[in-house]
Amino acid sequence: MSSHREAPEISKDPVADSTDLYAFVSPDKPNTVTLIANYLPLETPSGGPNFYEFGDDVLYEIHIDNNGDGWPDVTYQFNFWTENTIPTTFLYNVGPIGSLNSPNWNRRQFYSVTRVTGNGYAQMLANNVPCPPCNIGPLSTPNYAALAGAAVYEMNDGRVVFAGQRAEAFFVDLGAIFDLGDLRPIANLHNTFMIPNLTLSAAPGVNSLASSNVHSIAIQVPITDITAGGFKPTNPALAGSSVGIWTTASRQKARVWGQNGWNGTGPYAQLSRLGNPLFNEVLVPLSQKDLWNASPPAYDRNFANGVAHPELAGLLNVLYPGFFTHLAAYSKSRADLEAILLTGIPAGVIAPTYSTFTGATQADMLRLNLAIAPASTPSPMGILGGDVAGFPNGRRVIDDVVTIELQAIAGITLPYVDKTYVKDAAIADVSDGDTGAGLSLLTTFPYLGTPYSGYAVPA
Amino acid sequence: MEEVSRRVFFKQAGAAAAVAAVATGIAAGPAGLADGVAGAATTKVPELSEKEALRADENLVAQVEDASTGEIRLFIGQKEVTIHDRQIATRLIRATR
Numbered sequence: 001m002s003s004h005r006e007a008p009e010i011s012k013d014p015v016a017d018s019t020d021l022y023a024f025v026s027p028d029k030p031n032t033v034t035l036i037a038n039y040l041p042l043e044t045p046s047g048g049p050n051f052y053e054f055g056d057d058v059l060y061e062i063h064i065d066n067n068g069d070g071w072p073d074v075t076y077q078f079n080f081w082t083e084n085t086i087p088t089t090f091l092y093n094v095g096p097i098g099s100l101n102s103p104n105w106n107r108r109q110f111y112s113v114t115r116v117t118g119n120g121y122a123q124m125l126a127n128n129v130p131c132p133p134c135n136i137g138p139l140s141t142p143n144y145a146a147l148a149g150a151a152v153y154e155m156n157d158g159r160v161v162f163a164g165q166r167a168e169a170f171f172v173d174l175g176a177i178f179d180l181g182d183l184r185p186i187a188n189l190h191n192t193f194m195i196p197n198l199t200l201s202a203a204p205g206v207n208s209l210a211s212s213n214v215h216s217i218a219i220q221v222p223i224t225d226i227t228a229g230g231f232k233p234t235n236p237a238l239a240g241s242s243v244g245i246w247t248t249a250s251r252q253k254a255r256v257w258g259q260n261g262w263n264g265t266g267p268y269a270q271l272s273r274l275g276n277p278l279f280n281e282v283l284v285p286l287s288q289k290d291l292w293n294a295s296p297p298a299y300d301r302n303f304a305n306g307v308a309h310p311e312l313a314g315l316l317n318v319l320y321p322g323f324f325t326h327l328a329a330y331s332k333s334r335a336d337l338e339a340i341l342l343t344g345i346p347a348g349v350i351a352p353t354y355s356t357f358t359g360a361t362q363a364d365m366l367r368l369n370l371a372i373a374p375a376s377t378p379s380p381m382g383i384l385g386g387d388v389a390g391f392p393n394g395r396r397v398i399d400d401v402v403t404i405e406l407q408a409i410a411g412i413t414l415p416y417v418d419k420t421y422v423k424d425a426a427i428a429d430v431s432d433g434d435t436g437a438g439l440s441l442l443t444t445f446p447y448l449g450t451p452y453s454g455y456a457v458p459a
Numbered sequence: 460m461e462e463v464s465r466r467v468f469f470k471q472a473g474a475a476a477a478v479a480a481v482a483t484g485i486a487a488g489p490a491g492l493a494d495g496v497a498g499a500a501t502t503k504v505p506e507l508s509e510k511e512a513l514r515a516d517e518n519l520v521a522q523v524e525d526a527s528t529g530e531i532r533l534f535i536g537q538k539e540v541t542i543h544d545r546q547i548a549t550r551l552i553r554a555t556r
Contacts (some may be wrong), residue, residue: 254520254534265518266534 002170002277002401004041004209007289010272014040015055016249018274019214020170021062023245023366023394026220027374028444032158033226035062035076036218036397036448037247037274043165043213046454049092051134052165052215053109054080057264058249060217065244066228068359070298073118074226078163078217080111080131093133093140100130100150108133111163113155113219129153131164135213137455145450152445159221166216166448167440169397170277173432174208181312181319183406185433186426189320205433211457218446223370233371237347242356244344244365245394246275246297270294275364276341276392277401282409283307283341297363300342304362307341308333313409316430323426327411330421336413338362340392349416354388368394380436384412397447398439403431523548 004019005011022036037060043052054060059079063072086094086106095104109131116122132151135144152162176182182190187200224230226243233241249272252264273280273293283306284292292303317328339345344356344367356367372389379385380400383392384407391399407413410430414421440449513519517535524530529545 252534252537253539254522256518256520263518265520265536266539267537 002172003274003279003281004170006281007293008286009290010293013271015053016058016251016272017041018247018249018272020277021245021247021274021366021395022397022447023368024396025223025368025370025372025374025389025394026445027378029220030374031223031232032220033223033368033370034218034220034445034447035245036216036446037062038166038168038170038214038216038448039249040215042209043168043215043451044454045135045211045213045452045457048134048136048454049090051092051107051136051454052213053082053107053134054078054111054131054163054215054217055249055251056081056109057255057262058251059268061248061250062217062219063246063248064226065297065358065363065365066226066240068244068361070244070296070300070361070363070365071118072116073228075116076125076219076221077114077116077122078111079114080109080163082107082109092136096139097133097141097147098143100132100147105133113161115225125155125159126153126161129161129163134165135451135453137453139455141453144453148450157222157225159219159225160445161220162216162218162446164215165213165451166446167451168209168212168214169436169439169441169448170209171207171400171434171436171439172209172402173205173434175206177432181315183430183432185431186320186323186429189323189426191319191321203433205431205435207434207436211452213451214448216446216448218448220445227370233369236353236369236371237355238371239357239359241371242344242358242367242369244275244297244358244363244367246273246365248273270296273297275366277395278405279341279364282312282405283310285311297365298361300364301362303364304338304342307337310334310337310409313411316410320426324410324424326422326424330411330414332418334414335417337408339417340408340413345392350383351388354383354393356393366395367392384408397441398436400434400436402434406430406432521551523551526552 002020010017018039019041020038024034026032026034040052062076064074066073084106089106092107093105097105110128112127113125114122115125132148135141151164154160176184182200184203184205188202190200192198224232228240248270250268250270253266253269255262255264280289280292284303313327317324342362344358346357347355356369358367375387375389379387380398382390382399382404384404391401391404407430410427411423412427442449520534522532524532526548529543529548531542531548533540
């Protein structure tokens with residue numbers, strides 16, 4: 001998955017497990033940037049009576065590096081707390097929840113937002129902001145969209161925030177990918193490990209995350225809130241127009257079980273990290289995934305070999321014999337992937353005014369060029385679809401990052417940096433076959449759609 | 460498993476007070492004279508000042524990282540402090556036996 005349950009330790013700690021990170025110039029407010037960090041993978045909408053919520057003992061952060069060193073220069077911190085308002089009931093709610101202060105709602109969560117700069121200056125932007133409830137069903141949460149809309153909170157200086165349940169927007173065919181890479185659209189070409197009497201047929205992809213929910217932290221701020229010196233980039237090729245973004249979740253280092261839960265003590269230690277989708281999932285060996293989650297982007301040179309020589313690229317011609325011979329014969333470092341994922345793409349590689357380059361420091365960050373305007377007709381295939389405002393220039397909620405990254409690993413971006421390389425003919429068919437059709441999305445903040453109702457799913 | 464057995468976590472008011480006393484530089488008795496933390500807690504030591512005392516909502520957690528060097532990591536609030544004191548490390552371990 002993008003980063004759902006991607007490492008052994010964090011897979012056991014869902015409230016701290018970052019699943020997806022989105023960053024894009026807001027299409028309806030192009031002077032602002034929207035940052036969305038998702039947590040709590042694979043929420044079953046009907047998962048009560050203790051419906052999903054953020055961790056009160058988890059520090060959630062979204063970081064921005066605006067000088068290319070892999071360290072944060074601006075961080076937005078989110079701290080949550082929970083209260084029970086009806087101590088005598090076992091229920092999440094005792095009647096319809098018609099508003100965020102409904103007396104029928106027992107289990108409520110609130111949060112604060114703090115902006116911290118690289119020099120340690122901290123400014124609380126908001127406090128006691130309510131989360132909406134989970135989407136339970138037509139009796140408990142009638143008119144859920146309005147209820148969640150009331151939880152969009154406007155802060156000072158043009159900043160807006162939302163934290164709560166949303167519909168999962170990531171789409172991927174997990175069942176196929178983790179079954180030894182038998183991508184359904186080209187399953188008929190798979191070697192099937194010579195298992196007797198087994199034949200796979202080509203088929204459309206299946207979205208394994210369909211009808212599931214996540215918990216999102218979304219913040220929209222003026223572009224000048226995250227750039228160095230607060231300037232407004234206008235030239236995409238100019239250094240400083242691109243920033244690097246990642247999210248982390250941390251817990252206090254010592255935890256002791258008390259009568260009513262865990263007591264945390266000591267400094268916060270990072271246990272989850274996410275910049276580019278699928279980085280830890282696909283490019284870091286299983287034995288190092290927990291270490292990667294605990295590391296800052298500034299140290300990602302330690303993991304750069306997995307980008308320069310990705311294991312998956314070597315497997316493709318084994319799983320699909322004869323279809324990726326050019327890729328199999330390529331032994332040089334993958335400079336295309338190193339640029340896309342670790343340094344950003346310098347101006348001139350793809351187009352004179354296209355750049356996501358933040359500097360020579362190798363760091364996994366989702367890079368966003370703030371001088372590139374939102375697309376009027378966006379392509380889910382991002383740069384591969386000719387859309388410079390899409391992944392890997394940031395990531396929008398529509399972007400098909402699985403297919404983009406699969407095709408990149410299969411060599412589709414290699415000719416940009418090595419003119420002698422000839423792509424394998426089969427590369428256009430490399431996909432899990434999911435297109436994101438039918439996703440629940442919004443055209444305005446927080447862009448991720450109304451979460452699926454526990455009453456309605458599964459139908 | 461060796462990693463786990465090498466480390467001792469504990470959290471209780473008496474022990475916390477004893478560790479806090481060491482952390483603030485108040486001498487404890489020589490190793491071997493006290494049988495453990497409970498004994499150490501009865502040693503005459505100046506009372507903690509109001510500023511030094513643990514708040515009602517405050518916990519102190521001590522982790523004996525390496526008894527042979529006396530390395531103890533103390534967690535309180537959002538701070539981590541490392542001290543090196545073989546005497547207190549020995550007492551803490553003995554108190555658990």
